[in-house]
Amino acid sequence: MDITCLPEHFREGLRVVERIWNKHATLPILQNILIKTEDSGLSFQSTNLELGAFTIVPAKIKTKGSVAVPAKILSDVSSTFANEPIHLYTTKQTLFLYIENGALNFKIKHEDGDEFPLLPKINEENQNEIEKSSLLSNLQSLLPLIAVSESRPEISGLFLDFSNGNLTLVATDTFRLGERKIDINKEQKEGQYIIPLQCAQEIIRIFSAVQESKINFLLDKNHIEIRAGKTSLVSRLIDGNYPNYKHIIPQETKTTFVVAREVFLNQVRAANILTSRLNDIHLSFKTEAKTIEIKSEDPNKGVLETKVETKSAKGESVNAVFNSKYLIDGLEGFKDENITFYLCGENKPGMIRPEKEENKQLYLLMPIKL
Template identity: 25%
Template sequence: MKATLERTDLLKSLTHVHRVVERRNTIPILSNVLIRAEDGVLKLKATDLDLEILETVPAMIEMPGATTVPAHMIHDIVRKLQDGSQVVLETTSDNATLEIRAGRSKFALQMLPETDFPDLTAGDFTHGFTLSAGDIRKLIDTTQFAISTEETRYYLNGIYIHAVDTADGARFRAVATDGHRLAQAEVPAPSGSAGMPGIIVPRKTVGEIQKLLEEPEADVQVELSETKIRVTTASVILTSKLIDGTFPDYGRVIPQGNDKEMRVDRDEFKEAVDRVSTISSERGRAVKLSLSEGRLILAVNNPDSGSATEEIAVEYDSDPLEIGFNSRYLLDIANQLNSDTALFRFADSGSPTLVQDNTVEDCLFVLMPMRV
């Protein structure tokens, strides 16, 4: 195998694929990236047996062929090569090492045979449709922070995506929750998504898809089955197993009768929460919201370090209310809001609170209170 290509192109592709490879592997071949040179392109593939990324990059192919080399090692080498240089990848005549040459630099990496490299067999995909990168990014960015990291509740370790029929027509909805907070976002359902199975996309896969969405207007092809998802962009094909589990009936935790409404300037609220939470303990992070007509007092009391309060003006004309929240969770939700005004809907101090943009209807957040 012998191929020549731009260092910038090779580095961009290696940056995408090497992230899939775990630093510590008990199976040596899983530490490697598969490099295949054919038909004027270089194909790079990496997998951890749950997730596979295949990237195609233009190259001058003098001799077709394929091999595998350590993914993190080749990424570090190419990253440190001089910007703008031409990189030559060539296997030695004894097929033992891959030579990497650029300018006066020369490296030789130990290879493992490409026949040992596993293939995450795609199988049949029952549903396929096209979404804009901007829509996919919206679904991920709005809900990703609420994915649970608790491994025992594995079915919460991802984003639940499904199609729903609403009064506004068919919608494509993403939901994530960790039991303390819930985030939901939706976009118009694409043609071909009707009847699709509800799927749970794992946290790692969500992060990798997010990094591939560079052009908001670009079309992204999505294919689904009950066990796998495949996402195809202009130069990358990502295939991943889905979480095999049942996502809880999240509709039951979205409050319907919260009648105490507070409207507050989003940025002013964020900054006030951030300031008073400086005092809060790392463990509790509790902030108390005291509401009365036209005003909100945020208070933190930490027996070990002191206390803090701040008052801000709000639109509120219901009964006085005191309720506590985890300050980090409040900030996470506030950072996802797009309109200048945040809308909070309360029931009482012990019930879930609904948070929405004041003007945008297609995102909502639910936050469980804390005892303060």
């Protein structure tokens, strides 16, 4: 193999795949990244046998070939490149990959590219196209909610529900639950899938830097492929049924407050500084005064008492105790100027929705029982 490539292209290829490799794998080749010549350029590929990533970047190819090079070394090497073309080649006599860039001449031991695992091929027929920007921002807001649970694998991932012209994303750790809906304009293939947490994280990391504005989901019984242009991510799906969460979303609420999100969030952050070990923050929703009083107290640290003026208030006045971190996660997950806070009484869940386009987004959180 003998190719020439620009450093920014090389780095981009490496960026896509460099996080998916397995330090502890029994198979040593899984610690490598596969570099291979293709018809349209140079491909980068990596896998840990749960996830796999693939991308093609532009390069000038003189002779074809493939090599597997340790991921760690390759990322360290790529950070030293000067801004001029890189020359990569192998020779038949040695087991080295030669990388020449300006004055640098790396000679790196590699393994046979043919030994590198192949990525599963997913049926092209069953696919859905999603708007990238809204997918990524919604995914980001749900990430902290995904449970890290070995005893309940079905909620240790993100739930994707393609139905009724929407993609619904759901995450929960049983203390709180987030739901986001994204419109799908085109004709839709219906189905429900659970993707692992790492897959969700990689979608955000990999695709936030690609140019395409749409992302394709290729869906199979056991696997999913997420693809944009020449970059794709393959992941196993979590086997199991996602809990039927719809019936726990309150249908009737007793108290409704509309409040400016940033102002409220700032006060909660302040209160978070002085919470006790439980992270408990005490909220009093006063309907007549149209205010939310916030209090947190740790006998060893101190006390904070503050209040927030709200835009509107309806229903009964009520007191509630929430986990401040969970409340912050929820409020940070919205982008809207105003949010609506619904309450259903003591020891019942609280519900936050954006003031506009109410049904698209939801954050449900359970109170702390003292």
